[in-house]
Amino acid sequence: MAAARSALSPVDVPRPGLRERKKTKTREAIRAATYGLIRQQGYAATTVEQIAERAEVSPSTVLRYFPTKEDIVLTDEYDPVMAAELAARPAGEPWSASLRHVLRKALDLGAGEEAELTRLRTRLLAEVPAVRSRMLENMSATSRVLARAIAERTGLDPAGLEVRIVSMSLVGGLMEVSRYWAEHDHEENLAELVDRALDALENGLPALREGHREDQREDHQGCHLGGRREGPRKD
Secondary structure: OOOOOHHHOOOOOOOOOHHHHHHHHHHHHHHHHHHHHHHHHOOOOOOHHHHHHHHOOOHHHHHHHOOOHHHHHHOOOHHHHHHHHHHOOOOOOOHHHHHHHHHHHHHHHHOOOOHHHHHHHHHHHHHOHHHHHHHHHHHHHHHHHHHHHHHHHHOOOOOOHHHHHHHHHHHHHHHHHHHHHHHOOOOOOHHHHHHHHHHHHHHOOHHHHHHHHHHHHHHHHHHHHHHHHOOOOOO
């Protein structure tokens, strides 16, 4: 995703100062240069030096903003904004409804990007092992942001096992949504895929639920029949 815009941010957030605006402009220039080069010559052939030249900055500046080339593709400013939006949802709202609300707003925000650029990013995630590996490394940071939002919402310990499992499952699920979408040539509706992912996380796989119920029925029948066999004998 690209840098977060005001659509998800509280309306009373003050306008960034000059220094921060310059940083944002530099990040956007580096990203634009990177995507332009990747379109022209592919990901592997694109170097930090080429990116720096096109963005009109030094290679050290590129690496100061993005420690690796993969980070240019993956890094965005969505995490804290989405966490704040999640924390602002009504306390009595079901957790699944809150998640769907925030993710739909994030998708709407992402729709502001050039559609071809969004597809390019997800295709790189699906096709380039280095990008995918870096994404896996970055997932823990995103998961921690989400865990803190869950903790604020529930009063649970953000470092607790259950909170960590829920937050990492969600982050991993959304990563797989992006890969699946790219692997299927972006033909399916992304919002519908996200809804399917949330359904799976919330309810599990229907086949597994049916299998569990079948096992329960068999166990019940076995206990019933065994009880009959173990009943008192009549002489």
